[in-house]
Amino acid sequence: MLNKALFTSGREDWETPQDLFDELNNEFGFTLDPCAMPETAKCAKYYTPSEDGLTRDWTGEVVFCNPPYSRGKQDAWIRKCAEHSANGGVAVLLLPVRTDTARFHDLILGKAEIRFLRGRLKFSRVKTRAPFPSMVVVFRNNNNTTTRRNK
DSSP, X not given: OOOGGGTOOSOSOOBOOHHHHHHHHHHHOOOBBSSOOTTTOOSSSBOOGGGOGGGSOOTTOEEEEOOOOSTTTHHHHHHXXXXXXXXXXXXXXXXXXXTTSHHIIIIITTTSEEEEOXXXXXXXXXXXXXXXXXXXXXXXXXXXXXXXXXX
C-alpha cells in the first residue's frame, strides 16, 4: 500500500521557512512575492490570490515564488517564472521535488538551476516537517542550468 502523503500534501499554503528565505534573499535581493497572503508575504511587494500575481507585470522585479502546491496550479507559476527570466528577470521558486513528473522534465530540467534541499523542510506555522522533499528552482537569463544538493 502506497503512502498518499508521498504524492500529495493536502495543503496549498506551505509558508516558506524564514531562515531559508533569508538565505536566498541575501543571494538574490527579492523585490516581489507574487503568490502570498498578507500574513505570509516575504517581500514588501506581494500579490494575494485575489490580486492574481499570474496576471501581473513582473518587469524589473526579482521574484521569490512559493506557489500553491496542488496539482494543476504549479505549471502556470513555473511558466510565468520562466517567461520572466526569458525577458531578463530572475525568478526563484520553492517547490516539492517531483522528478518523475512531466512538469519537472518539460518545464524545469535543463531550463533552470535546481538546488535540492537536504532533509524535509519545517515550514512556518506547521508543527511537523513536510511530507515531501523540496527544491529551489532558479530561472535567470544567463541560462545557468546546474543541479546541486544543498548541505
